[in-house]
Amino acid sequence: MEYTRFLDCLAADHDRLRAVVGTDADAPVPTCPGWTVADLTRHVGGVYLHKTAAMRDGAEPEPWPPAEFADEPPTALLDRGYAALRAEFAARAPEDPAATWYGPDQSVGFWIRRMAQETVVHRIDAELATGRPVTAVPDDLAVDGIDEVLKVFAAYAVAEWGDYFTGILDGSPGRTFLVRAGDEAAWRVRTGPGEFTVTDGAGDGTADVRLSGSPESVLRSLWNRAGEGGDGDVRVEGAPEAVAELRRCLVVATQ
Numbered sequence: 001m002e003y004t005r006f007l008d009c010l011a012a013d014h015d016r017l018r019a020v021v022g023t024d025a026d027a028p029v030p031t032c033p034g035w036t037v038a039d040l041t042r043h044v045g046g047v048y049l050h051k052t053a054a055m056r057d058g059a060e061p062e063p064w065p066p067a068e069f070a071d072e073p074p075t076a077l078l079d080r081g082y083a084a085l086r087a088e089f090a091a092r093a094p095e096d097p098a099a100t101w102y103g104p105d106q107s108v109g110f111w112i113r114r115m116a117q118e119t120v121v122h123r124i125d126a127e128l129a130t131g132r133p134v135t136a137v138p139d140d141l142a143v144d145g146i147d148e149v150l151k152v153f154a155a156y157a158v159a160e161w162g163d164y165f166t167g168i169l170d171g172s173p174g175r176t177f178l179v180r181a182g183d184e185a186a187w188r189v190r191t192g193p194g195e196f197t198v199t200d201g202a203g204d205g206t207a208d209v210r211l212s213g214s215p216e217s218v219l220r221s222l223w224n225r226a227g228e229g230g231d232g233d234v235r236v237e238g239a240p241e242a243v244a245e246l247r248r249c250l251v252v253a254t255q
Helices: 003-021 037-057 067-071 074-091 108-130 139-160 162-169 215-222 240-254
Strands: 175-181 185-192 195-200 209-213 235-237
Touching: 003 037, 003 074, 003 108, 003 139, 037 067, 037 074, 037 108, 074 108, 108 139, 139 162, 139 175, 139 185, 139 195, 139 215, 139 240, 162 195, 162 240, 175 215, 175 240, 185 240, 209 215, 209 240
Parallel strands: 175 209
Antiparallel strands: 175 185, 185 195, 209 235
16 A cells, blocks of 8 residues: 555544544443543554654653543543644655664554554444444555554564463464455465464465455454454354464454
């Protein structure tokens, strides 16, 4: 995706999120156990401000969040955070350097992509929490989000912070997973002790587990955002213990 496209998606999902979170601040968020809509709103505003500071100051701020955020109305924090984030993006080029937690990409472009994906996931959270219809996720954004969660989150986390995954992967016999999104996009995942690797394409089509569906449904399934209706049109084939291995890795990688 082009960075201009990410920014357009970010704007659309922020606007939808902002409209929804102002309606029922006390509603529980089923996809974020223990959170209310107010907590979700405060989280997203804080994330926007955190990434703004990372670009502005050249380092991710710690500790975070500042204590005074708790005294600010959640929607005010979200508004302030979004305005600051968009201003920072407007002042920089995607290739400009920026501090990120992902070693291979230390650029503003990383945060443009990440904030578009962060926002669409939390927009879905807000819609599920308030009982609103979930707005469709564009196919290109959903395919990119699947690529991001598999490679940038899971594969990178296992490679860099493998200790967090020992209880999941150390007993793995070595498995392959084929993830398909729509008619064209596909990824092959290989797991094993200390291993979570991702390659593009379906390869020879063989796998221990096959997970397929529309881009939006697969994205929501991998992020555990399917909602009460389950995984919708996502088709999962494979042994339950193998499917659980993939899902447990994703939960740890994205927490």
